[in-house]
Amino acid sequence: MSIVSSLKKKLAKTHNSFIKRLAEIVQLSGRVDEELIEDIEDILIQADLGVSITGKITSRLEEQIRLQKLSKTEQVYKALENIIITILHDEYKDVDAIDFNPEEKPYVLLFIGVNGVGKTTTIAKCAQRFKNNGKKVLLVAGDTFRAAAIEQLEIWAKRIGVTIIGQEYGSDPSSVIFNAMQSAKAQSYDVVLIDTAGRLHTKINLMRELEKIKRTIQKHISDAPHQVLLVVDATTGQNGVQQAKKFLESIPIDGIILTKLDGTAKGGVALGIKDSLQIPIKAIGVGEQIDDLKDFDATEFVKAIFE
Amino acid sequence: MFESLTDKLNSVFSKLKSRGKLSEKDIKSGLREIRLALLEADVNYKIVKDFIKSVEIKSLGERVQKSLTPGQQIVKIVNEELVQLMTCDVEEKPLPKNRTSKLLIVGLQGSGKTTACGKLALHYKKNGYEPILVAADVYRPAAIKQLEMLGKSIDIPVYTEDTTKVTRIAKGALKYAAKEFRNLVIFDTAGRLHVDEKMMEEVEDLAKVISPDQILYVADAMTGQDAVNSAKEFNERLDLTGIILTKLDGDARGGAALSVRAVTGKPISFVSVGEKLSDLEAFHPDRIASRILGMGDMLTLIEKAEAVFEEDEAEKLQKKLQKNLFTLDDFLDQLRKMQNMGPMDEILKMLPGSNSKLMKNIKVDENEIKHIEAIILAMTLKEREHPDIINGSRRHRIAQGSGTSLQRVNQLLKQFDQMKKMMKRFSKGHFDMGKQMFPM
Ligand SMILES: Nc1nc2c(ncn2[C@@H]2O[C@H](COP(=O)(O)OP(=O)(O)OP(=O)(O)O)[C@@H](O)[C@H]2O)c(=O)[nH]1
Ligand SMILES: Nc1nc2c(ncn2[C@@H]2O[C@H](COP(=O)(O)OP(=O)(O)OP(=O)(O)O)[C@@H](O)[C@H]2O)c(=O)[nH]1
Ligand SMILES: [Mg+2]
Ligand SMILES: [Mg+2]
Numbered sequence: 001m002s003i004v005s006s007l008k009k010k011l012a013k014t015h016n017s018f019i020k021r022l023a024e025i026v027q028l029s030g031r032v033d034e035e036l037i038e039d040i041e042d043i044l045i046q047a048d049l050g051v052s053i054t055g056k057i058t059s060r061l062e063e064q065i066r067l068q069k070l071s072k073t074e075q076v077y078k079a080l081e082n083i084i085i086t087i088l089h090d091e092y093k094d095v096d097a098i099d100f101n102p103e104e105k106p107y108v109l110l111f112i113g114v115n116g117v118g119k120t121t122t123i124a125k126c127a128q129r130f131k132n133n134g135k136k137v138l139l140v141a142g143d144t145f146r147a148a149a150i151e152q153l154e155i156w157a158k159r160i161g162v163t164i165i166g167q168e169y170g171s172d173p174s175s176v177i178f179n180a181m182q183s184a185k186a187q188s189y190d191v192v193l194i195d196t197a198g199r200l201h202t203k204i205n206l207m208r209e210l211e212k213i214k215r216t217i218q219k220h221i222s223d224a225p226h227q228v229l230l231v232v233d234a235t236t237g238q239n240g241v242q243q244a245k246k247f248l249e250s251i252p253i254d255g256i257i258l259t260k261l262d263g264t265a266k267g268g269v270a271l272g273i274k275d276s277l278q279i280p281i282k283a284i285g286v287g288e289q290i291d292d293l294k295d296f297d298a299t300e301f302v303k304a305i306f307e
Numbered sequence: 308m309f310e311s312l313t314d315k316l317n318s319v320f321s322k323l324k325s326r327g328k329l330s331e332k333d334i335k336s337g338l339r340e341i342r343l344a345l346l347e348a349d350v351n352y353k354i355v356k357d358f359i360k361s362v363e364i365k366s367l368g369e370r371v372q373k374s375l376t377p378g379q380q381i382v383k384i385v386n387e388e389l390v391q392l393m394t395c396d397v398e399e400k401p402l403p404k405n406r407t408s409k410l411l412i413v414g415l416q417g418s419g420k421t422t423a424c425g426k427l428a429l430h431y432k433k434n435g436y437e438p439i440l441v442a443a444d445v446y447r448p449a450a451i452k453q454l455e456m457l458g459k460s461i462d463i464p465v466y467t468e469d470t471t472k473v474t475r476i477a478k479g480a481l482k483y484a485a486k487e488f489r490n491l492v493i494f495d496t497a498g499r500l501h502v503d504e505k506m507m508e509e510v511e512d513l514a515k516v517i518s519p520d521q522i523l524y525v526a527d528a529m530t531g532q533d534a535v536n537s538a539k540e541f542n543e544r545l546d547l548t549g550i551i552l553t554k555l556d557g558d559a560r561g562g563a564a565l566s567v568r569a570v571t572g573k574p575i576s577f578v579s580v581g582e583k584l585s586d587l588e589a590f591h592p593d594r595i596a597s598r599i600l601g602m603g604d605m606l607t608l609i610e611k612a613e614a615v616f617e618e619d620e621a622e623k624l625q626k627k628l629q630k631n632l633f634t635l636d637d638f639l640d641q642l643r644k645m646q647n648m649g650p651m652d653e654i655l656k657m658l659p660g661s662n663s664k665l666m667k668n669i670k671v672d673e674n675e676i677k678h679i680e681a682i683i684l685a686m687t688l689k690e691r692e693h694p695d696i697i698n699g700s701r702r703h704r705i706a707q708g709s710g711t712s713l714q715r716v717n718q719l720l721k722q723f724d725q726m727k728k729m730m731k732r733f734s735k736g737h738f739d740m741g742k743q744m745f746p747m
């Protein structure tokens with residue numbers, strides 16, 4: 001059974017068990033009451049949504065229950081689902097997904113995030129998607145710091161069958177990226193995927209380095225990087241919001257890629273990030289293999305919360 | 308977030324004024340904030356529930372120490388409870404040097420295992436061991452190369468084998484260690500999800516072959532609510548011996564530490580505070596407790612206040628203040644005591660509410676206190692007890708006798724007056740000292 005289909009199955013089970021619980025509570029008391037709200041609160045907290053956004057969601061729900069006189073389990077769940085989806089989705093946008101068939105050329109994507117979240121692996125997964133669409137892809141080994149970071153990306157490049165550009169360890173990432181951008185233009189690559197070293201958002205010098213990287217890219221293409229993607233580990237707790245906030249101070253972020261959703265973590269912190277900073281989730285990682293990247297689906301995401 | 312939380316707690320606590328014993332109401336409102344603080348710090352919600360319940364029972368009827376407000380008293384109880392939970396009663400036995408010890412390092416993907424292996428190798432090398440590293444992650448691209456590079460940087464051999472059977476690698480590594488007279492073997496393993504049955508079986512098999520002295524679970528300090536699920540499963544499968552908490556160099560509050568500790572019952576053996584191999588430290592339960600509470604400064608203040616102001620003395624002082632019998636001698640005494648607590652501006656910074664803009668511009672000149680001391684010592688005992696009698700000519704005399712100026716004497720008398728008001732409020736549980744203390 002593939003991971004995706006097992007995930008789907010898990011999601012279905014999840015959803016049903018919550019609905020059943022909801023039904024029990026509603027039947028028991030004959031109405032939607034405090035106990036139900038508390039139960040929902042626990043579920044949301046457990047999914048790492050955090051205290052404040054959980055409070056926001058449940059008070060909106062209570063209001064809707066009152067105003068619309070919701071009394072059926074399905075109605076309550078639907079209302080809850082809608083409240084959360086509204087937070088996740090901008091009304092004016094159909095999809096938040098990454099465009100794997102971009103018109104600009106070279107289309108430049110920069111991957112950033114704290115240590116060990118899955119940046120390099122996610123780049124490999126994206127590279128495969130672009131390659132599948134017939135794009136000429138260039139990987140850039142912008143992590144010149146971590147032991148074997150370059151070899152890691154090299155191995156992926158070889159597996160996928162795309163080119164990689166890098167320099168030796170300890171060299172300035174901006175210099176690597178400068179060269180890569182030059183090659184990308186000269187050899188007319190369609191897509192450039194730039195890896196960066198994991199960095200904690202609290203390290204000011206490393207945040208400055210990101211700003212320099214952005215300026216370097218813009219020396220070649222003024223409106224690049226076309227996508228700056230913040231990779232967030234789904235097991236991350238409330239610190240995720242702080243991460244996004246601090247990264248955002250150094251570079252505009254187009255979207256979140258939420259990795260490691262194949263575990264038992266729900267990644268609810270991404271909701272907090274969306275709510276407070278308006279950064280949408282664009283894709284999710286559901287495994288360590290090359291095809292374990294999925295476009296973000298808000299409905300599925302919300303269902304998974306109510307396991 | 309950090310500041311606003313502390314501020315919030317302060318505002319709740321400053322409303323609690325009752326003295327004597329902690330009332331149920333005090334406890335309820337105090338613990339509500341503590342609960343939020345713990346949740347914001349990512350402590351698992353079930354653990355928070357249990358914890359709050361036990362603290363509630365412990366605090367009911369507890370006497371409020373005179374030097375503390377009820378709010379501070381609750382924080383103190385919560386903190387002590389947290390520290391106790393994080394402290395391990397059994398002392399960890401040091402690894403023997405006269406035979407080969409084996410460490411197995413496990414955990415989720417990207418938590419920092421490989422880096423931790425390098426750190427442990429360096430740590431034990433510094434302590435006179437002769438370690439080798441074993442690359443038993445056969446999945447992640449360049450995982451072996453990563454360990455090799457780390458090993459090379461600290462001059463420690465790395466055992467590798469070109470196979471995907473990790474038990475075979477382990478057996479080979481143990482043979483190699485014996486042959487080379489190495490007394491410590493550190494096994495790096497692949498990151499794995501606790502729900503990945505095949506991978507969990509693999510590491511169980513590996514543990515059987517190695518029979519390690521220690522199995523250390525590497526947990527990321529930024530982990531949220533899910534920390535309990537993974538740690539629990541790893542512990543059930545492998546009977547861990549300890550935990551390494553990584554990435555504490557960030558600003559995560561680290562509630563996962565409590566979650567993982569509570570759910571496994573195993574000690575946190577080390578903390579990792581950076582990417583460099585030297586960034587490994589011993590674990591301090593008190594530090595992590597105050598980090599989780601997000602109230603480190605207030606806790607430090609509570610400790611210091613406790614140490615300096617003894618109970619009955621605080622009581623005496625309070626009575627004096629209430630009866631308006633607070634003298635310049637007492638003032639000097641207090642000043643000296645506060646000096647013992649540390650540099651003035653630091654104490655002020657530690658006071659709750661000191662994050663507010665007001666406190667930020669306060670700078671206390673330590674020299675100023677020496678002047679104050681000189682001035683008060685130049686007064687007669689009567690003057691010290693009844694500052695009201697200090698008229699113009701007395702002021703001149705005091706200025707001369709203390710080698711200061713008339714202006715300074717005037718200033719001090721004004722400050723004393725303000726201090727008296729401030730102390731009165733302080734004793735009532737208010738902490739909004741504002742600038743009044745040393746308006747310089
Ligand atoms: N289960 C699971 N593991 C993942 C996923 N994405 C990445 N990983 C694993 O997480 C670990 C870290 O991934 P990397 O891609 O090296 O992370 P990184 O952000 O580049 O790390 P640094 O460069 O060291 O900061 C690896 O073991 C990956 O295989 C995912 O979606 N699910
Ligand atoms: N800031 C910081 N980074 C750390 C710390 N410990 C490890 N890292 C970084 O976290 C990332 C992942 O570390 P690894 O040691 O590769 O993690 P791992 O658990 O071996 O990862 P997998 O083998 O892929 O499961 C790397 O970028 C490390 O440099 C730490 O204490 N602080
Ligand atoms: Mg990487
Ligand atoms: Mg590793």
